Amino acid sequence: MTENSLSFDDLRKKAIELTKKKIKESVSKDLMIINAINNVEELEKSINVLTGRLREWYALTNPELVNKISDNEKFVEIVLKDDASESVMGAPLDSDDEKAVKAQAVSIHALIQTKTFLLLYLEATMDVVCKNVLTLSGSTIGAKLIREAGSLKRLAYLQSSTVQLLGAEKALFRHIKTGARSPKYGHIVNHPLITGAKKDDRGKVARALADKISIAARVDYFKGEFIGEELLKELQSKFGNK
Amino acid sequence: MEQINKTRIFEKRFGKKKSYFTKSLYPNYRGFSERIERFKGEEYREVMPERSKLVAAIAKGLSQTGIREGSSVLYLGASHGYTPSFVSDIVGESGCVFSLDFAPRVVRDLVFVCESRKNMLPLLDDAFHPENYKDLVFDVDVVYQDIAQRNQLEIFLKNCDAFLKHGGFGLLALKARSVDVSRKPGDIFNEVEKELAKKMIIVDKRKLDPFEKDHIFFVVKKK
Numbered sequence: 001m002t003e004n005s006l007s008f009d010d011l012r013k014k015a016i017e018l019t020k021k022k023i024k025e026s027v028s029k030d031l032m033i034i035n036a037i038n039n040v041e042e043l044e045k046s047i048n049v050l051t052g053r054l055r056e057w058y059a060l061t062n063p064e065l066v067n068k069i070s071d072n073e074k075f076v077e078i079v080l081k082d083d084a085s086e087s088v089m090g091a092p093l094d095s096d097d098e099k100a101v102k103a104q105a106v107s108i109h110a111l112i113q114t115k116t117f118l119l120l121y122l123e124a125t126m127d128v129v130c131k132n133v134l135t136l137s138g139s140t141i142g143a144k145l146i147r148e149a150g151s152l153k154r155l156a157y158l159q160s161s162t163v164q165l166l167g168a169e170k171a172l173f174r175h176i177k178t179g180a181r182s183p184k185y186g187h188i189v190n191h192p193l194i195t196g197a198k199k200d201d202r203g204k205v206a207r208a209l210a211d212k213i214s215i216a217a218r219v220d221y222f223k224g225e226f227i228g229e230e231l232l233k234e235l236q237s238k239f240g241n242k
Numbered sequence: 243m244e245q246i247n248k249t250r251i252f253e254k255r256f257g258k259k260k261s262y263f264t265k266s267l268y269p270n271y272r273g274f275s276e277r278i279e280r281f282k283g284e285e286y287r288e289v290m291p292e293r294s295k296l297v298a299a300i301a302k303g304l305s306q307t308g309i310r311e312g313s314s315v316l317y318l319g320a321s322h323g324y325t326p327s328f329v330s331d332i333v334g335e336s337g338c339v340f341s342l343d344f345a346p347r348v349v350r351d352l353v354f355v356c357e358s359r360k361n362m363l364p365l366l367d368d369a370f371h372p373e374n375y376k377d378l379v380f381d382v383d384v385v386y387q388d389i390a391q392r393n394q395l396e397i398f399l400k401n402c403d404a405f406l407k408h409g410g411f412g413l414l415a416l417k418a419r420s421v422d423v424s425r426k427p428g429d430i431f432n433e434v435e436k437e438l439a440k441k442m443i444i445v446d447k448r449k450l451d452p453f454e455k456d457h458i459f460f461v462v463k464k465k
Contacts, residue, residue: 008338012356012363015378019353022366026346176424 029129030151036122037143043115050108051076057101062087073112079105132216135228136209137191144187145213156214156221163217164188164210188213193239205239243281247305250332251297252286254279262289262297264331273355274324287331291453294325295388295415298453304446306461307384308411312336314382316405318369318397319389321348323355323362329386330362337361340379344368369397372404381405386413390420395434399441406464412442418456427456438462 006014051072058079059066064087069075080102093101122143126134130152133142148166149155155163165172167186175182185206188194197205212231219227243254243263252263263279263286270285272278277288291298296307309315311334320326320341330339341356342365343349349366356362367375369389385406387398394416402412416434418427431449438444442462450457 008363009360011378012338012360015363015365016353016356018378019349019364019366023346023350023353026366173423 028151029125030146030153033122033125033129033143034147036118036125037140037147040115040118040122040140043111043118047072047108047111047115050104050111054079054101054104054108057104059090061090061093061101063089076105076108076112080109130217130220131226132220132224132228132231133213135226136213136216136232137188141187141191142213145217148187152217152221156217158214158217160207160210160214163214164206185210193235197239201239205235208235208238243279243286246300249300249305249307249309250311251289251300251307251328260301262291262300263287264289264328267331267334267361268359271358273327273358274322287328289325289328294328295450295454295457295459296325296329296386296413298450298457299415299448299459301453302448302450302459304448304459304461306446307413308445308461308463309333309384309386309413310337313384314380315339315384315386316379316382316401317341318385318387318401319343320352320364321388323352325388326352326362327355327359330359333361335361338363340365340382342367342369342375369401372401376404379405381407382410383407384411384413388415390417392421394420395437399438402442402464408464410464411445412460412462412464414438414460414462415450415454416458416460417454418458427458431458434458435460441465 055066055075065078065085066075069078119139123134123139126139126142130142130146133145136142137145145163145166146152146155149158165183165186168183169186171183174180184203185194188206188209191209193209194202194205212235216228216231219225243252245252250264252265253260254263266278266285266287272287276290279286279288289297291301300307309329309332311332313333314337315329315333317326317329317339320343323341326339326341330337333339338361340363341352343352344367346366349364352364356364363378365375365378369387370393382405385398385402387394387401389397391397394414398412398414406412416431418425418430421430421434435444435447438460442464444460444462446461448459450459
């Protein structure tokens, strides 16, 4: 151990320093995008759960409203503004009870605002880092693809067939292992072009869309010009009008 | 509390269940919220075989690891530093552990482990390119590898060539599903064993189920 000129302690100090520097350098805009989308997804989950609880509680005083408004964000706003219509089935609340319900609504409203802000931030960041991917796939789908690939660089290096199935790993490995039917799409399933397509056409559209996203990611990573609009138009003229 | 052969890993029975421990090199260090046991005035940290493939192999009956007090170990695929921290317990103050991983996220945790244990050294590098970190590693007694990559055998042999002393031990935790998801794990194990036997002497091998699915643990000695 002592045959080297450097002692282990010196080596260790050097390595720790070097590693810390490397970790610092590894932080990139891609990681910001990935963290933003992760947080957005977590917020969405929390908002759903908490609004479900709030609905349960508010239904004691106004079941008609809870039944009528299915949109969570709208519902929270109405509870906050206090402009709900009269209720026959509901019992009136004490002012203490009402305060408690309102407090819950306020915190959910704050979460919704945070989510909206994060989505705007995500779009702004992606507009700088990967404008073509953003134009083609939209911010949430694009961010999820980057997360699944690991970074924009790795997304750019993937085959488009892989891009098509990012987010469908479970189904893909089930297919490889057991010979079940192969998945047709992963995260891109929520893209308007695919949701708007006929059921038989969806696989076809997914393949074409993944192609274009792949091209877009490559152009973005190697700092090319803006071609997202053209790529999107090409797809729309092919599959857009039914 | 009893030592298992001469591995410096200890076992203690709690009813039917066995638990595994290493003698703590830095008392009061508890980096992974592990259970602490006191025995004859010494402190012991518990290692879970579910989290550490080295201990999983021991639990499956492995009798010799080649890691002794004073050994120098090159640990590839250190991750958050769970197993490396126990290896650092085993080798003691006179030994050292070079722990390497490729992902910045986990090395971030690893650095904190290394800072509080004076015989550990962190490296953020790709194990496939030993030439990148050869300046920070000297020849070692043991190479331990736990990397879930398709070419994990190639990486292992490369590093053994570069850093392992003659007569030194190589420990390889092989994940069949990383080599090929669609093939039978047993076939892959046989194939890897054949390849491995060309360059090394195989001392022992253990399948790691039920702790890890489709894993096998090789202990080899350099010719």
